[in-house]
Amino acid sequence: MDKKRKAMIEINDLYKGFHNKPVLEGVNLAIQKGETVVIIGRSGCGKSVLLKHIIGLLKPDKGQLLIDGEDITAYPKDKLNQLRQRFGMLFQGAALFDSMTVAENVGLGLSEHTEMTEGQIREIAAEKLKMVGLVGVEDLKPAELSGGMKKRVGLARAIAMNPEFILYDEPTTGLDPIMADAINDLVINLRNTLKITSIAVTHDMASAYKIADRIAMLYKGKIIFAGTPEETKNSDNPVVQQFIQGRSQGPIPTLE
């Protein structure tokens, strides 16, 4: 990694707990411009919590979160909202607004933050939907879509404002293997065509190997390993090995 290049996102010693139960206990991670980092870890280990800190949905108990060198943890609301316009986020359950049509979902950010006319917004919505492989679904309601289609609409919504960063919360969970791979291709495609910096959290190793430039493992509230997919496979850390091989026996307890 080029040492001179500044990390776009830098997480320094981040702590967060809920109801006196610690979840993040000193997370350190730096993410460079244009790279795709996949954070792996067991369900409930705090991956989504970490992701939500990066976009300011959660505030840490302690620690820093630098974006372009600025600590965003103390940002007031309006500054945070400006920052969020540079981000897109795909939620685990897609989190589409079910009172709106697909096109309205995708165009919502544009209609609020730009001066575009309804026609222009609809055009962009159709274009983004086409990028994720959906045509002619603009007027459907989220309830009429399958799980995979919902995720893709969620992705179209996340890229509608041409973000610099995309956060993916379990992009492939709950999808059939073919649809999961289609989503993986989309993630790669977005990185290559739009040069987007991506952070994904997942426990789907097939997806992690395919999309990641680097894989980081979150375990017991800390990043215990970070490296390329190749380095991950060859890691001599027993925790990493147990996780990536999906074994029930090893240093990670199955009961907590």
Next chain:
Amino acid sequence: MAILIKNLLINLPSALTHVSLVTEQMLIMGVNSLPLVVFTSIFTGGVSAVQAAYQFSDYIPMRYLGTAVGKAVVIELGPVLTALVVVGRVCASITAELGTMKVTEQIDAMETLALDPVKYLVVPRFVAGFVMLPVLVLFSDFVAILGGLAVSVFFLGISSYTFLNGLKMFFHLSDVFGGLLKAFVFGSIIAIVGCYQGFRTEGGAEGVGRSTTRAVVLASVLVLISDYIIASLLFG
């Protein structure tokens, strides 16, 4: 809840730029509640006539029946019963809707799009509650008095002339305004409690059920308490 109210007041002007969201909520809260409000009001007026006639017995002349029904309906029964009907119908649905949005991360999603959920979800519901509850109360007052009149004429043997004369005798416009003032307060309570409980929902479908119950209980209690406070300030 104080933070929610503060954010609500700061964002109140956004109602002017999101007129369609406000009118949509007005339709849901006001127009769609009207049939139920009319139905309950007919019986409210009827029962207040029957009850007043029984309490008058032989001590108070029946020409005051219209006065009693009118005062009871306009000051107390119209606003409070309408508010309680709307609590059951609207406050519950606000909490269930926003609570579901919360647990399915739709509210988080809104924030990641740099949209303020208060502006988008709370302000339209608050404005709709604040404006539409008084409108519903006016309908309720009118229909309840008609209900009282009908019962008096058909079942209590009092002529409509006597009833309406009694109604007019001590009729003060300030009573109607007092009732409407209550309605403004009740409408605000319903919207704020509904949104607040929706936003603090946690834990899936069970959590949505729990906060909906909590919203209905809290809103009903607050309606009754604030009713007492306003009544003692205005009429005490």
